Structures are given as C-alpha cells and as structure tokens.
Amino acid sequence: xxxxxxxxxxxxxxxxxxxxxxxxxxxxxxxxxxxxxxxxxxxxxxxxxxxxxxxxxxxxxxxxxxxxxxxxxxxxxxxxxxxxxxxxxxxxxxxxxxxxxxxxxxxxxxxxxxxxxxxxxxxxxxxxxxxxxxxxxxxxxxxxxxxxxxxxxxxxxxxxxxxxxxxxxxxxxxxxxxxxxxxxxxxxxxxxxxxxxxxxxxxxxxxxxxxxxxxxxxxxxxxxxxxxxxxxxxxxxxxxxxxxxxxxxxxxxxxxxxxxxxxxxxxxxxxxxxxxxx
Amino acid sequence: xxxxxxxxxxxxxxxxxxxxxxxxxxxxxxxxxxxxxxxxxxxxxxxxxxxxxxxxxxxxxxxxxxxxxxxxxxxxxxxxxxxxxxxxxxxxxxxxxxxxxxxxxxxxxxxxxxxxxxxxxxxxxxxxxxxxxxxxxxxxxxxxxxxxxxxxxxxxxxxxxxxxxxxxxxxxxx
Numbered sequence: 001x002x003x004x005x006x007x008x009x010x011x012x013x014x015x016x017x018x019x020x021x022x023x024x025x026x027x028x029x030x031x032x033x034x035x036x037x038x039x040x041x042x043x044x045x046x047x048x049x050x051x052x053x054x055x056x057x058x059x060x061x062x063x064x065x066x067x068x069x070x071x072x073x074x075x076x077x078x079x080x081x082x083x084x085x086x087x088x089x090x091x092x093x094x095x096x097x098x099x100x101x102x103x104x105x106x107x108x109x110x111x112x113x114x115x116x117x118x119x120x121x122x123x124x125x126x127x128x129x130x131x132x133x134x135x136x137x138x139x140x141x142x143x144x145x146x147x148x149x150x151x152x153x154x155x156x157x158x159x160x161x162x163x164x165x166x167x168x169x170x171x172x173x174x175x176x177x178x179x180x181x182x183x184x185x186x187x188x189x190x191x192x193x194x195x196x197x198x199x200x201x202x203x204x205x206x207x208x209x210x211x212x213x214x215x216x217x218x219x220x221x222x223x224x225x226x227x228x229x230x231x232x233x234x235x236x237x238x239x240x241x242x243x244x245x246x247x248x249x250x251x252x253x254x255x256x257x258x259x260x261x262x263x264x265x266x267x268x269x270x271x272x273x274x275x276x277x278x
Numbered sequence: 279x280x281x282x283x284x285x286x287x288x289x290x291x292x293x294x295x296x297x298x299x300x301x302x303x304x305x306x307x308x309x310x311x312x313x314x315x316x317x318x319x320x321x322x323x324x325x326x327x328x329x330x331x332x333x334x335x336x337x338x339x340x341x342x343x344x345x346x347x348x349x350x351x352x353x354x355x356x357x358x359x360x361x362x363x364x365x366x367x368x369x370x371x372x373x374x375x376x377x378x379x380x381x382x383x384x385x386x387x388x389x390x391x392x393x394x395x396x397x398x399x400x401x402x403x404x405x406x407x408x409x410x411x412x413x414x415x416x417x418x419x420x421x422x423x424x425x426x427x428x429x430x431x432x433x434x435x436x437x438x439x440x441x442x443x444x445x446x447x448x449x450x451x452x
Binding site: 022121264 | 309
C-alpha cells in the first residue's frame with residue numbers, strides 16, 4: 001500500500017522537482033535558454049513571411065499590363081506630390097536648425113528610418129505584438145518607436161539576431177505620454193480594448209484629460225504623441241478621442257480612443273532608429 | 279531514448295507554428311486561437327512520465343520564448359497540466375480518440391483560463407477583454423476539436439515510424 005501511494009505521488013514529486021529546479025536555475029541560463037529557443041523558432045515565421053511575399057509577387061505578375069500601367073501612373077502622381085512635400089520638409093528642417101542655433105535651443109532628436117516587413121502578427125486578447133524582419137543586424141535598438149503612414153504603430157520590446165518584436169499601441173501593455181492636438185497639457189494613453197470579429201476596431205483608453213476638454217464621436221479630438229515620453233517624436237497621430245467622461249475622483253476626465261483600423265492589416269512598418277541615443 | 283521526447287516535442291513545435299500562422303491570417307478579423315491543451319494531451323496520456331514531461335516542459339519554454347510573459351509561466355502551467363492528466367489517465371480508456379479529444383478540450387479550457395488570470399492584471403478594460411477572450415476560447419475549442427485527431431495520429435505515427443512502441447510506454451509508467 002505505501003508503495004502504491006508513492007507511485008501515485010511520483011508525478012507530483014516530479015512536478016515539484018521541475019518547479020524547484022526552474023526557480024533555482026541562474027538568470028543567465030534562463031536568458032540564454034529564452035534567446036536560444038526564440039532563435040530556433042524565428043526562421044519558421046520569417047520563412048513563412050518570405051513565402052507570402054513570393055505568393056503576392058506571382059499574384060501581381062498575373063495582373064494585366066493595362067492594370068500595371070494604370071497603377072504606375074497613379075503612383076507617379078502620388079510620388080510627385082510627395083517629392084514637393086519632401087522639398088518643403090527639407091526647407092523647414094533647415095529653418096528649424098537655423099533657429100535652434102540662433103536661440104541656442106537643444107536639437108530635436110534625429111532618426112534613421114528603417115522600413116521592415118512584418119513576419120508575424122500575434123493579436124490575442126492578452127497582448128498584441130508584431131514580429132518584424134529586421135533586428136540587431138540592422139542596428140534596431142530596444143525601445144525604438146515604430147510608425148506607419150497613419151501614425152504610431154508601437155514600440156520595439158525585444159531585439160534578436162534578425163528579427164524584433166514590437167508591442168502594438170492596441171496592446172494593454174503599452175502606455176504612452178500624449179497630448180490632444182493643439183493642447184500642450186499631457187495626458188496618458190493605454191491600449192487594450194480589442195473586441196472580437198467586426199464588433200469594433202481596436203480602441204485605447206485616455207486618462208488624466210483636463211476637465212475643460214470635450215470630445216465625442218461626432219466631434220473627435222486627435223490624440224498625438226508628446227515629447228515628454230522621450231520615445232516618440234512629438235505630434236505623431238495615435239488616434240481620435242471619441243468619448244470623454246469625468247473620472248471617479250472628478251479631477252480629470254477619461255475616455256476612449258479610436259485607433260486606425262489599418263493597424264490590424266499592416267504588412268510593413270518603419271522603425272525610427274535614434275541617431276544620437278541618450 | 280531521445281526519440282521518446284524529441285518526436286513529441288518536434289510535433290508540438292510544428293503545431294504551435296501552424297497555429298501562429300493561422301493567427302497571423304485571423305488577426306485582421308479580431309480572432310486568435312489557443313491550442314495549449316492540445317499540445318500537452320498526447321504526451322500526458324500516451325507516454326511514460328519522464329519523456330512526456332520533458333517534452334511538455336520544453337514545449338512550455340518554447341512557447342514562453344515567443345510570448346510577452348515571464349519566462350517559465352507556460353513551463354509551469356503545461357507541466358502542471360501534464361502531471362494532472364497523467365495522474366488521472368488510468369481512470370479512462372485513454373487510447374480512445376474521442377476521449378482524448380474531450381480531454382484536450384478540457385485541458386485547453388483550463389490552460390486558457392489560467393493564462394488569462396495570470397496575464398490580465400492591470401488591464402485597463404478587463405470587461406471588454408473577457409468578451410474578446412470568450413470569443414477566442416470558443417473558436418479555439420472548435421479548432422482543437424477539428425485538429426486533435428490529426429495531431430494525435432501525427433504523433434502516434436511519428437513515434438511508430440521511429441520504432442517507439444506506445445504499448446510498451448504504457449507498461450513503463452515512469
């Protein structure tokens with residue numbers, strides 16, 4: 001009978017040994033194991049991503065010449081518009097540099113733009129993250145801001161040999177310093193409202209909004225990044241504040257932020273790599 | 279000896295990669311699948327304790343490496359579930375596919391709820407999070423029901439191909 005009881009307890013004893021061994025394992029060994037296991041699995045996501053790009057290439061090759069010529073013409077039109085705006089931006093940049101020198105102001109942070117294809121999206125109810133196809137091999141640092149044409153995408157959380165993991169602004173783990181457009185007072189943004197299916201696009205939460213600010217779905221206010229956070233350049237679009245109501249303490253307001261629905265369909269993003277990291 | 283844990287571990291990695299790719303395509307539609315219970319079930323029901331638990335523990339660490347949780351969270355959850363299933367497996371005909379599928383469903387439910395309780399601390403909108411999580415859970419259970427027979431057959435045939443006798447495994451519990 002005691003032998004039978006011991007046989008019954010063996011699995012739990014084994015579990016106890018596993019847990020104890022894990023607790024006592026040095027942190028360096030755990031870090032190495034995590035890194036090694038990630039790198040073993042990374043080629044799977046990256047290869048699948050390259051296979052998807054190849055599939056898209058062959059699908060586009062099947063397009064008729066007329067469709068391609070029309071698309072090329074439209075792109076030329078858009079490109080010439082961007083070319084003019086780029087010239088204006090350069091002129092403005094030179095003017096800002098001249099004024100900074102004249103008034104002895106500190107320079108705004110400068111960034112190198114690093115476009116990266118998305119290898120894998122992981123959008124669960126617990127977290128929202130992307131794996132991009134550039135990592136330490138392109139000098140991507142941890143904490144670098146990630147953007148796209150519509151504004152902020154998120155922040156680089158981990159950097160590996162040739163991939164990096166980005167926390168999306170829809171993730172409840174992401175909190176940003178922000179302000180409403182035209183209002184320098186700081187507010188706080190946090191992601192996390194991700195409803196299923198087509199019930200609603202992803203939304204975030206805004207807090208510590210001054211009580212004299214009003215916003216609604218009919219007259220939303222644009223929420224932009226603040227330079228107080230030290231991560232994102234100021235003025236990038238986070239989303240639109242569509243609802244504000246008084247918080248429990250009555251000192252501030254809180255509400256919801258509607259985010260760009262394109263965030264869930266991105267195939268390419270841009271990482272802003274600081275040129276002069278602090 | 280190594281085949282007894284290496285082959286189930288490789289199969290678990292394959293399933294997790296496939297689920298990851300499916301989730302990539304489902305992301306724009308606001309759905310995500312979780313198949314942690316399916317990973318653990320075959321090893322817990324059919325293998326002896328040491329290679330089964332080793333394969334499950336390694337799979338837990340592999341999942342932890344990809345996800346933004348404390349490294350070791352899935353190791354402990356998967357290993358705990360494995361041990362519970364192992365302890366209970368003598369009470370029902372575990373070779374029956376239907377019962378194994380039911381076990382996988384219950385295991386997946388338990389793991390999903392455990393991961394939810396571990397990760398939802400500090401969520402700014404916990405109520406809306408649970409709506410999303412229940413939808414994900416429903417879709418995940420449908421996926422597990424569909425994929426479980428294939429996954430069990432894959433592991434069984436792979437082990438048989440490698441010369442591992444599952445009947446012999448049952449007779450040597452440890």
